[in-house]
Amino acid sequence: MITVNQPEEGTSTISVRSVSKSYGDVRALDSVSLEIRSGEIFGLLGPNGAGKTTLIKILTALVPPTSGEAFVAGYSVTRQPYEVKRRVGWVAAEVILDDDLTAMENLWLQAKLQNMSDWRGYAEELLTFFGLRDRADSKVKGFSTGMRKKLEIALALLHRPAVIFMDEPTIGLDPGTRRMLWDFIRNTNREYGVTVLLTTHYIEEADQLCDRIAIINHGKIAAVGTPAELKATVEGEVIEVEMRNQATLDGLDGLEGIREVRREGSKILISVPSSSDILPAVIESIGASNIRRISIHEPSLESAFLKITGKTIEEEESVDIRKFYANIRRARR
Ligand SMILES: Nc1ncnc2c1ncn2[C@@H]1O[C@H](COP(=O)(O)OP(=O)(O)OP(=O)(O)O)[C@@H](O)[C@H]1O
Numbered sequence: 001m002i003t004v005n006q007p008e009e010g011t012s013t014i015s016v017r018s019v020s021k022s023y024g025d026v027r028a029l030d031s032v033s034l035e036i037r038s039g040e041i042f043g044l045l046g047p048n049g050a051g052k053t054t055l056i057k058i059l060t061a062l063v064p065p066t067s068g069e070a071f072v073a074g075y076s077v078t079r080q081p082y083e084v085k086r087r088v089g090w091v092a093a094e095v096i097l098d099d100d101l102t103a104m105e106n107l108w109l110q111a112k113l114q115n116m117s118d119w120r121g122y123a124e125e126l127l128t129f130f131g132l133r134d135r136a137d138s139k140v141k142g143f144s145t146g147m148r149k150k151l152e153i154a155l156a157l158l159h160r161p162a163v164i165f166m167d168e169p170t171i172g173l174d175p176g177t178r179r180m181l182w183d184f185i186r187n188t189n190r191e192y193g194v195t196v197l198l199t200t201h202y203i204e205e206a207d208q209l210c211d212r213i214a215i216i217n218h219g220k221i222a223a224v225g226t227p228a229e230l231k232a233t234v235e236g237e238v239i240e241v242e243m244r245n246q247a248t249l250d251g252l253d254g255l256e257g258i259r260e261v262r263r264e265g266s267k268i269l270i271s272v273p274s275s276s277d278i279l280p281a282v283i284e285s286i287g288a289s290n291i292r293r294i295s296i297h298e299p300s301l302e303s304a305f306l307k308i309t310g311k312t313i314e315e316e317e318s319v320d321i322r323k324f325y326a327n328i329r330r331a332r333r
Contacts, residue, residue, distance in 0.1 A: 029054055046215060088161050089159070106155060110155045124136070130153065146181065241268045
C-alpha cells in the first residue's frame with residue numbers, strides 16, 4: 001500500500017482501525033485502516049464494488065463492521081452509534097427529497113427527524129448560502145438537479161454535523177453543474193468547518209476537490225495521499241521526443257535520473273521522475289538538430305488509478321450511470 005503523510009492515530013475526526021465487513025461470502029472490506037483529519041475534504045476513489053459505500057455505511061453507523069473498530073468525532077460506531085449519528089450528515093446517491101414539499105418543508109421534515117426544535121433561523125441561513133432563499137416556498141418538484149443537490153447538502157448540514165458524508169455527490173450531473181457543486185462543497189467545508197468524506201467515480205472531481213484521496217480496491221486501501229503525492233508516487237513524467245532521423249541514443253544511458261528509454265517507431269519515450277531538471281541535458285545528448293518535437297506527459301491521477309486498480313476510470317463511469325438511473329427509478333416508485 002502507498003501511504004503518504006498519514007495523521008497520527010487519535011488526532012483525527014475519523015479513525016478506522018482494521019475494519020472488515022463481510023456479506024455472506026463477499027468480503028466487502030478487508031482490514032481497512034484510515035485516519036482523516038478534522039476539516040479535510042477526503043475522497044474515496046475506486047472501481048464498482050470496491051467497498052466505498054460499505055465504508056461510509058459503517059462510518060454513519062448504518063451497518064456494523066464484522067470486525068475492527070471505527071471512531072467518528074471521537075465516538076465508537078459500534079458502541080456509541082446514536083452519538084455518531086447525531087454528529088454526521090449524509091448526502092446519499094439516492095434521491096431523498098420529497099418532491100411534493102417545498103424546500104423549507106423538506107428542511108422542516110429533516111429537523112423533525114433530527115428532533116430539533118430551534119432550526120428555522122439556521123435553515124434560512126443555509127438556504128441563503130446555497131442560493132435557494134427565494135425558492136424556499138417552491139415545491140421541490142420544479143427544481144433542477146443542481147438545486148436538488150444543494151438542498152440535499154443543506155439538509156445534511158441542518159443539525160450541524162462534524163462530518164458530512166457524500167456518496168457520489170455529482171453523479172449524473174452535467175459538467176457545468178458538477179463544477180458549480182464543487183465550489184459549494186469547498187465553501188461548505190470552509191464556511192462551516194465540516195469534515196467532508198466523499199466517494200466518487202470522477203477522477204477530476206477527486207483531483208480538484210479533495211485534500212487527500214484513498215484509492216480503494218477489492219475492499220482494501222491501495223493508496224492514500226494528496227492528489228499530487230499519489231501522482232508523484234505512482235508515476236514520474238514521460239518525455240516524448242519525435243526524431244528527425246535515427247540518431248544514436250547512447251548518450252542518454254549516462255544521464256543521471258533517467259528511469260527508462262523506449263523507442264516507439266520515430267519516437268523515443270524517456271521516463272524520468274521530473275522533466276524540468278533533466279530536459280536540457282536530454283536535448284543536448286540527443287542533439288537539437290535531430291529533434292522534430294518534444295512533449296512532456298505529466299503524471300495524472302488517471303494513470304495512478306490505472307496502475308493501482310488495473311482499470312480505467314472511464315470503464316467504471318459508464319456502469320455507474322446505469323446504476324444512478326436505476327436508483328432514480330427505484331426512488332420514484
Ligand atoms: N447489503 C449487501 N448484501 C450483500 N452484498 C453486498 C451488500 N452491500 C454491498 N455488497 C457487496 O459488497 C461489495 C462492496 O460493495 P459497495 O457497495 O461497498 O462498493 P462500492 O465501492 O460502493 O461500489 P459502487 O461504486 O458500485 O457503488 C460488492 O461486492 C457488493 O456487491
